[in-house]
Amino acid sequence: MKAVTWQGKRKVAVDTVPDPRIEDATDAVIRVTSTAICGSDLHLYEVLGAYMSEGDILGHEPIGIVEEVGSAVTDLAVGDRIVVPFQISCGHCYMCELGLMTQCETTQVREQGSGAALFGYSKLYGQVPGGQAEYLRVPHADFTHIKVPPGPDDTRFLYLSDVLPTAWQAVEYADVPEGGSLTVLGLGPIGDMACRIAAQRGLKIFGVDRVPERLARAARFGVETIDLDAAGGKVADIIRDATQGRGTDAVIDAVGMEAHGSPVAATAQWSATLLPDAVAEKLMNTVGVDRLAALQLAIDIVRRGGTISLVGVYGGMVDPLPMRVLFDKQIQLRMGQANVKRWAEDILPLLGDDDPLGVETFATHRLPLASAPDAYEMFQRKTDGAVKVVLDPTA
Ligand code: NAD
Ligand code: ZN
Ligand code: ZN
Numbered sequence: 001m002k003a004v005t006w007q008g009k010r011k012v013a014v015d016t017v018p019d020p021r022i023e024d025a026t027d028a029v030i031r032v033t034s035t036a037i038c039g040s041d042l043h044l045y046e047v048l049g050a051y052m053s054e055g056d057i058l059g060h061e062p063i064g065i066v067e068e069v070g071s072a073v074t075d076l077a078v079g080d081r082i083v084v085p086f087q088i089s090c091g092h093c094y095m096c097e098l099g100l101m102t103q104c105e106t107t108q109v110r111e112q113g114s115g116a117a118l119f120g121y122s123k124l125y126g127q128v129p130g131g132q133a134e135y136l137r138v139p140h141a142d143f144t145h146i147k148v149p150p151g152p153d154d155t156r157f158l159y160l161s162d163v164l165p166t167a168w169q170a171v172e173y174a175d176v177p178e179g180g181s182l183t184v185l186g187l188g189p190i191g192d193m194a195c196r197i198a199a200q201r202g203l204k205i206f207g208v209d210r211v212p213e214r215l216a217r218a219a220r221f222g223v224e225t226i227d228l229d230a231a232g233g234k235v236a237d238i239i240r241d242a243t244q245g246r247g248t249d250a251v252i253d254a255v256g257m258e259a260h261g262s263p264v265a266a267t268a269q270w271s272a273t274l275l276p277d278a279v280a281e282k283l284m285n286t287v288g289v290d291r292l293a294a295l296q297l298a299i300d301i302v303r304r305g306g307t308i309s310l311v312g313v314y315g316g317m318v319d320p321l322p323m324r325v326l327f328d329k330q331i332q333l334r335m336g337q338a339n340v341k342r343w344a345e346d347i348l349p350l351l352g353d354d355d356p357l358g359v360e361t362f363a364t365h366r367l368p369l370a371s372a373p374d375a376y377e378m379f380q381r382k383t384d385g386a387v388k389v390v391l392d393p394t395a
Pocket of ligand 3 (some may be wrong): 094105
């Protein structure tokens with residue numbers, strides 16, 4: 001089959017690789033019909049060389065049709081249409097029963113303390129081949145799926161794999177009081193969707209980014225947008241002025257350790273996550289990267305007693321937090337990867353024909369799988385209006 005593989009820093013290829021097959025009785029194999037590229041793939045694409053091996057199959061946002069099931073799979077049949085959550089979870093361990101599927105004790109990558117195994121994340125999360133491919137093996141398939149009806153276009157349900165539950169959890173964790181206010185930092189796919197979900201709940205929303213198309217998309221959902229660069233360091237002041245001087249009830253950081261575009265900064269930033277404290281700090285200072293820029297902004301914007309919901313990925317082992325400010329402002333910090341299956345039932349009612357979240361027009365590009373190298377480059381550079389890019393392995 002054809003699959004998108006990691007080949008080196010900022011280099012992916014579409015290779016012919018062996019078809020996946022049932023390895024365990026609890027596996028299923030699906031034929032992928034649509035598969036998206038995520039901001040998280042950019043971390044692997046850009047700077048995660050230390051963890052990647054040439055030939056690793058990328059991708060964790062697929063939808064498709066069940067081709068084959070293992071002998072122990074009882075909840076799926078050949079021909080079922082399923083979305084595959086980005087994390088692999090068993091559904092019956094202590095953590096899964098708590099609704100913390102990202103901490104699944106059955107698939108957890110113990111030696112790294114990383115949490116549940118993830119598709120397409122190389123050694124970092126269990127070395128499970130990803131879903132940017134014609135076919136995908138789904139371990140623990142009885143639980144690691146969301147069954148969806150035939151009929152509507154793939155894009156109606158595709159984002160249940162990641163974007164929707166991730167944005168949903170971000171809004172849940174933000175815990176904004178009814179009629180309250182929220183700032184969303186970063187208007188990529190995750191921040192954009194978080195704005196749409198928050199708008200459904202009638203919240204007052206400020207959205208911050210520096211990419212014009214992304215600001216414009218959020219504005220269409222009633223978000224008051226602020227251009228990070230045009231605001232020239234005054235983002236928090238602008239938001240305080242509009243909230244009786246207090247700041248918003250909550251802030252969602254949908255940026256994470258952003259590389260600010262420069263490849264040197266990006267490499268230094270990720271390398272620093274692997275280095276001892278003092279060396280990392282020196283490296284960061286030398287290159288001049290503030291890898292906590294978005295989080296620092298969130299701490300400034302949130303009102304006293306408010307909540308910061310961290311959905312952007314942070315991987316620094318030694319990042320210094322301003323503990324005095326966090327303590328004095330009595331800020332609640334909530335974070336982590338999205339527990340996909342926990343939220344699926346809550347989200348499904350919003351995926352009807354009236355499409356209140358605009359999922360069917362959410363993708364800016366749908367390209368054949370063979371175009372993956374160009375698609376990654378475009379999404380990474382944020383050119384051609386690329387916000388969400390979906391690959392089609394059937395084209
Ligand atoms: P993306 O890279 O497309 O979006 C990030 C956006 O942040 C960009 O539009 C960028 O211009 C903007 N930005 C950069 N610095 C900023 C700053 N200081 N203030 C405001 N905006 C800034 O990625 P995405 O797909 O939207 O994902 C966002 C983050 O969420 C990534 O870190 C990704 O890894 C993470 N993520 C987490 C989960 C989870 O389960 N927690 C799931 C999916 C993605
Ligand atoms: Zn993703
Ligand atoms: Zn489990």
